[in-house]
Amino acid sequence: MSERLEEHWPDLLRFARSLAGNVDSAHEIAQESMVRALARNPQLPEIANTRGWLFQIAANVCREWWHRQARESASLAQLVALRDNRQQMGNPLPPEIAEQRERLTDIWEFIQTLPDIQRQVLVKQLVDGSSHQQIADQLGISKDNVKANLCVARQKLRQRFLKIETPAIQQDRSTV
Amino acid sequence: MNSNPEIPDLCRQGDAWLDGQLPESAAAQFEAHLFQCPYCRSRIESAQEFELEIEAACRLFANSISDTVANSELQESQKLPRPVRSFYNRQAFWAATATIAAGILVILWLAWPPTPAPSGNPVQVTQSNPESQNTTELAKPTVQIAFTGSALAEPAITTERFTFVRVFAVTTVTPKSTASDVSDFQ
Numbered sequence: 001m002s003e004r005l006e007e008h009w010p011d012l013l014r015f016a017r018s019l020a021g022n023v024d025s026a027h028e029i030a031q032e033s034m035v036r037a038l039a040r041n042p043q044l045p046e047i048a049n050t051r052g053w054l055f056q057i058a059a060n061v062c063r064e065w066w067h068r069q070a071r072e073s074a075s076l077a078q079l080v081a082l083r084d085n086r087q088q089m090g091n092p093l094p095p096e097i098a099e100q101r102e103r104l105t106d107i108w109e110f111i112q113t114l115p116d117i118q119r120q121v122l123v124k125q126l127v128d129g130s131s132h133q134q135i136a137d138q139l140g141i142s143k144d145n146v147k148a149n150l151c152v153a154r155q156k157l158r159q160r161f162l163k164i165e166t167p168a169i170q171q172d173r174s175t176v
Numbered sequence: 177m178n179s180n181p182e183i184p185d186l187c188r189q190g191d192a193w194l195d196g197q198l199p200e201s202a203a204a205q206f207e208a209h210l211f212q213c214p215y216c217r218s219r220i221e222s223a224q225e226f227e228l229e230i231e232a233a234c235r236l237f238a239n240s241i242s243d244t245v246a247n248s249e250l251q252e253s254q255k256l257p258r259p260v261r262s263f264y265n266r267q268a269f270w271a272a273t274a275t276i277a278a279g280i281l282v283i284l285w286l287a288w289p290p291t292p293a294p295s296g297n298p299v300q301v302t303q304s305n306p307e308s309q310n311t312t313e314l315a316k317p318t319v320q321i322a323f324t325g326s327a328l329a330e331p332a333i334t335t336e337r338f339t340f341v342r343v344f345a346v347t348t349v350t351p352k353s354t355a356s357d358v359s360d361f362q
Contacts, residue, residue, distance in 0.1 A: 018228040019236070059235035107233040123238050126231045151195045154227075158191065162226055 005037055008051050015055050019062040021100025029065055033058040049129040056127075069097055103161075110160055111153075118153040121146050187216050194223055 012033060017026035036057050047053045073094050111119055120139060124130045132150075136143045186209045192198045193206045210216050 014225070015228050015232060018225060018232045055231065056235055059232065062232075063236065104229065104233040104236060107230055108237040111230070111233065122230075123234050126234045127238055147197075151197060154195060154230075155191060157230060158223060158226065161229075162222060 004050055005034060005054065008054050009034070011051065012054055012058060016058055016062070019058065019100070019104070020065070021096055021103075025065070025097070029058055029061050032061045032065075036061065052127070052129040066097065066101060069094060107157070107161060110157065114153055114156065117141070118149045118156075121149045122153045125150060187213060187219075190216055190219050190223070194220065194227075 009030070013026060013030045016029040016033070017023060020026045020029055033054060037054055111122065114122070117139070121135050124135045124138065125132075130138070132143050132146045135146045139146070186206065189198060189202065189206050193203060198206060206216075210220065
């Protein structure tokens, strides 16, 4: 059982990094997620999509971790406010965490602006782990249509959020 | 990225490779290129990390796909309010449809070429009953009405149907017609 979970550890760590925005916090979230998953060991044979289940636990852990970070940050801010004799203001989350959370919120808000069919195929694939054929059956469209909509949705997201850099190194090589 | 003229052609295929849209030979060519091109490597790595970020955002903010679908359906219903069709409206719709259908049937029936009306004058033929000759009772003569030129037709039934249809059509299709109009058809 635990071997099935351990094989997802590298992916879980990368996923936790995308949630938290830094490596140290990612380790904390990934470990906590793995502990919770192992605690529910008897349920494991019934779960078809182990990776998705593990990632969902990590997302829940991340939510709680944000709240905890906010509380700790708030208490620290309160101490500073008491020292400076002023009221606590602004976002209680630490800047690095707040920045990553804001980025994820932006991504989700952009997903919400996609056409219905593109949003549905994207979320069904990522959250439910459904195959192209399953999504096609559920939405009553063809498999090719699902693939095309997924491609378009991803391209829109990349164009919006990924920075474009010219291949300077390759240009240098070609000029030499 | 693909619209940037400074990017070589092979480097433009990164998105298609990520989405699995490249044919097998082109995918192999791009993978070979990936070992040599640090730009494409970093680009693919960041795209894969971004893919995880998309998944993270979805898992954090979408409770379940059913919620998402329900939200979209809700938005659709808010955009286009469904017309309220009451029971009375449905009844009126079916009544109108039935009336129109009945009207079409009547018109078709009237337009159908009727059996030719009997021509000639009725002739009364009186024939004595031969069996009654042996009895003491008075024989009742059998009376037949025949039409000259159309002895095999059914004149009475045809005329009645024709008259009935005309009267029905006048009273239903033109409800304002008077009794005198009806008598004209008779």
